[in-house]
Amino acid sequence: MTNQRNREPGVDLDALFDCLSSDPRRRLLGILQRDGATTRAALATALASQVDGTEPARVTADQSERFRVVLHHAHLPKLDAAGLLEYDLTEHVVEPAAHPAFDDPGIGSVLDGQSAADPGSLDRLFKALADNRRRIVLDVLSHQYQAIHVETLAREVLAKSRDIPEHEVSDQQAEELLVSFYHTDFPPLQDAGLIDYDAEGGTVTYEGHPDLRVPWMHSALRPNFRASLTDCPADAEVGDIDGRENVVSFGQSLVDRADDELFMMFTSTGLLEAGCFTRIEQAADRGVDVYLGTADTTVREFVREYAPSVTLWEPETNWLDLPVEEDNVGRLVFADREAVMIGTLGEKTDDGVHEEEAIVGEGADNTLVVLMRQILRTRLEQFAREDEAETEVQF
Amino acid sequence: MRSVGPDGGMDLDDSFDTEETLSVTVVTAVAEATGQSPLEMDPLWESIDPDALASLLDDTARSASSPTVTFTYCGCRVTVTPDDIQVGQPN
Numbered sequence: 001m002t003n004q005r006n007r008e009p010g011v012d013l014d015a016l017f018d019c020l021s022s023d024p025r026r027r028l029l030g031i032l033q034r035d036g037a038t039t040r041a042a043l044a045t046a047l048a049s050q051v052d053g054t055e056p057a058r059v060t061a062d063q064s065e066r067f068r069v070v071l072h073h074a075h076l077p078k079l080d081a082a083g084l085l086e087y088d089l090t091e092h093v094v095e096p097a098a099h100p101a102f103d104d105p106g107i108g109s110v111l112d113g114q115s116a117a118d119p120g121s122l123d124r125l126f127k128a129l130a131d132n133r134r135r136i137v138l139d140v141l142s143h144q145y146q147a148i149h150v151e152t153l154a155r156e157v158l159a160k161s162r163d164i165p166e167h168e169v170s171d172q173q174a175e176e177l178l179v180s181f182y183h184t185d186f187p188p189l190q191d192a193g194l195i196d197y198d199a200e201g202g203t204v205t206y207e208g209h210p211d212l213r214v215p216w217m218h219s220a221l222r223p224n225f226r227a228s229l230t231d232c233p234a235d236a237e238v239g240d241i242d243g244r245e246n247v248v249s250f251g252q253s254l255v256d257r258a259d260d261e262l263f264m265m266f267t268s269t270g271l272l273e274a275g276c277f278t279r280i281e282q283a284a285d286r287g288v289d290v291y292l293g294t295a296d297t298t299v300r301e302f303v304r305e306y307a308p309s310v311t312l313w314e315p316e317t318n319w320l321d322l323p324v325e326e327d328n329v330g331r332l333v334f335a336d337r338e339a340v341m342i343g344t345l346g347e348k349t350d351d352g353v354h355e356e357e358a359i360v361g362e363g364a365d366n367t368l369v370v371l372m373r374q375i376l377r378t379r380l381e382q383f384a385r386e387d388e389a390e391t392e393v394q395f
Numbered sequence: 396m397r398s399v400g401p402d403g404g405m406d407l408d409d410s411f412d413t414e415e416t417l418s419v420t421v422v423t424a425v426a427e428a429t430g431q432s433p434l435e436m437d438p439l440w441e442s443i444d445p446d447a448l449a450s451l452l453d454d455t456a457r458s459a460s461s462p463t464v465t466f467t468y469c470g471c472r473v474t475v476t477p478d479d480i481q482v483g484q485p486n
Contacts, residue, residue, distance in 0.1 A: 022446070066419060073439035074418045078446070089438075 013219050014130050015082040016101055020110070021126035023119035024051060025075050030111040032085055032096045040076070040092040044068040104221040105257065106213035115211050116286075124192035125209050129216060134185050136161050138194060139217040141206035142275025143248055150202050154178050208278040210285070214253035225253060226360065237361065238368050244356040247343045248273055251333045251358075255279040258288045258335040263376060265293035265332040267345075272299050281307045291383055311383060330356060337380075338364045340372045417453055418445035421480060425469050428482040442468040452477050 019025055024047060031046050032038070038046075044067035049056040052063060076087040076094060086095045101107050109115060115122060128134055140156045141148070154177040159166040186204075189195045194212070196205040215225035226239050229246040241247050252275050255262060262283055266272060272294070280303075284290045290310040292303060303310050330345035339362045346355035361368030418439055426433045439445055443466045451462050452475060465474045472483035 018446070069419050069422060069433045072434055073422050073436075074445040077438040077440035078444065081440075 011100055011221070012082065013135075013216075014132060016084070016099075017126045017130035017216075019079055019082045019084055020107070021123050021130060022075070023123060024070070025079060026111055026119075026122065027051065027113075028071075028075060029079070029084060030113060032094065033102060033111060037093060037095040040068060040071055040087075040094055043094055044071055047071070100221050100223065103223045104213070104215070106211065106216070106222065110211055117209070117211055121193070121209070122211060124188070125194070125211060128188040128192040128194055129212075131185070131188075132219060133157065133161065133180075134189055135217050135219055137181075137185060137189065138206070138212075139249070141195060141204060142208070142214075142217065142252065142278075143245055143273050144206060144275075145273055147196075147198065147201075147203040147205040150178060150181060150197075150204055153204055154181065206275055206278065208275065208282070210282050213256055214249055214275075214279075218249060222253075222257075226250065226362070237366060239360040239362075241341075241343075241358045241360060244353060247331065247341070247356045247358045248276065250360060251331055251341050251343065252276055252279050254333045254335040254339055254341055255283055257339070258283055260288060260336050261380075262288050262290045262336075263332075263334040263380065264291065265329070266296065266299070267294075267329055267331075272296070277302070277306075280310065284309045289383075291380075311386075313383075330354065331358070334372055334376065337373050338362070338366075338369055340366075340369050342368075342372075417449045417475075421445075421448070421468075421473060421475065424480045424482050425471055425473060428471055429469055429485050431469070436469055439468060442466055448475065 027050050044064050045059050048059045048063045048067045079085045080087040083097055084099050085097050136157050154174045155166050155169045158169045158173055186197050190197055193207055196207050215222050220228040230239050230241050241250050284307045292310050293313045300312055331343035333341045341358050341360045343356050343358035348354055422433045422439055463476050470485045474481040
C-alpha cells in the first residue's frame with residue numbers, strides 16, 4: 001500500500017517524469033505548448049531545427065524525414081499514452097493536452113528552456129524521479145540534518161510508503177529494501193547527483209538538483225501541493241499544516257519558488273535541514289535576495305562560508321512583538337512578499353524534536369500575506385537600503 | 396543504403412548510440428524486410444518502448460553483458476543485440 005494522501009490523484013507521475021527524461025521530448029512539449037496544435041511534419045522540422053541547430057528553412061528533407069520517423073515510432077505515442085498530448089495516427093496531427101504538469105511552474109520553466117542545467121543533467125534528474133520509491137527516498141533525505149545510515153533510510157522509507165509507524169517495519173523488510181536500494185535506486189539517484197552514497201560508511205546524504213521541486217518529491221505537482229499536505233480545502237484563505245515533516249516540506253517549496261526575495265527566520269537552533277540549506281543556497285545562486293534570521297552560530301558560520309551572498313540577521317526578542325523568547329514562532333518563510341508560512345513550535349516529543357504546525361497564505365491579496373507585508377515593510381526597506389549602501393554593516 | 400533481407404543480419408554502426416538512432420535502425424530494418432514505408436507502419440512504441448530498448452542495448456558498460464532482446468513487430472520476430480539486428484520472415 002502506498003501513502004494515498006501523498007499521491008497526485010489521477011496523474012501517473014512515473015510516466016510523466018519518464019516522458020520528461022528526454023531532451024527531444026522536453027523540446028517537443030515546449031514547442032507544442034508555445035505554438036499549439038500542429039502537424040507531425042511541422043513538428044519534425046521545428047525539432048530538427050532546434051536539435052541540429054539549423055534554421056527551420058535550412059532543415060533538409062532527410063533531417064525532417066528522420067525526425068518524423070522518431071516522432072511517429074517513439075516520442076509521440078509515448079507522450080500520448082502519458083496524457084501529455086494527443087497524436088492522431090490517421091491525420092498526423094498533434095494537439096497539446098490539458099495535463100496538470102503544464103500548470104506546475106517548475107516543469108514549465110524546464111519546458112521553456114529556462115533551466116541552467118545541461119540537457120544530460122535534466123535527463124538524469126527526471127529518469128531518477130520516474131519512480132515513486134525514489135521520490136520518497138529524496139523526500140526522507142531532504143528532511144535530515146546530515147548523512148544518515150542506509151538502514152535508517154530503509155526503515156523511514158518503508159514506514160512512509162506503507163503509512164505505518166517505523167517500529168512496525170520488520171528487519172526482513174528493511175533488509176530486502178537495502179538490496180533494492182543498492183541495485184536499483186541508488187545508481188540512478190547518484191547518477192543524477194541527487195544523493196551522495198558512501199558505500200564504505202553505509203551512509204547517504206541529500207545533494208539535490210537546482211531544478212528539483214519539493215512537490216515532486218511528494219508525488220504531487222505545485223498547484224495541488226498544499227492540498228496534499230493538509231486537510232483543508234485548496235481555496236481556503238489560510239491553510240493549516242500539521243506535523244514537522246509537512247511544515248519543512250512546505251517551507252522548502254516556498255524557498256523553491258522565490259524569484260526575487262526571500263525573508264526567513266528560524267528562532268530555535270537546529271531547524272535548518274539539509275534540504276532547506278541546499279535550497280537557500282540555490283535561491284541565492286539564482287539571484288534571489290535572501291535574508292536569513294537565525295541565532296544559531298553553526299548555521300551562521302555555515303551560511304557565511306557556503307552562501308556568502310545571504311544576508312544574515314539576528315532575530316531580536318521583541319521582533320514583531322511576537323514572544324520569540326518563548327520559542328513560539330519556530331519558522332517564518334516569506335517568499336517574494338506573496339506567500340508566507342508561519343510555523344510554531346509545540347512540546348518536545350520523546351526523541352527531543354519539537355512538534356510543529358504552521359499556517360500558510362498564498363497570493364498577493366491573501367489576508368495573511370498582506371498582514372506580513374505590512375508588519376515586515378520597515379525591516380525589508382532597511383535591508384534594501386543597506387544593500388544599496390554596499391553592506392558595510394556587520395550582522 | 397544498407398540492405399536487410401528476411402533473416403539477413405545488419406551491422407550496427409558507431410552512430411548507434413542514442414534511442415533515436417536505435418529506433419530508426421530497428422524500424423528501417425523491419426520496413427525493408429516487409430517492403431513498407433517507416434511512416435506507414437504502426438508506431439514501434441506499441442510493441443516495445445524504444446527508451447527501454449535503448450537503455451538495455453546502447454549503454455557501453457551494460458552492453459558488455461551482451462543482452463539480447465527479441466520481440467514481435469509488424470508480424471516479424473526482431474532480435475536486437477548491441478551489435479546486430481536480425482529480422483525474421485514476416486508471418
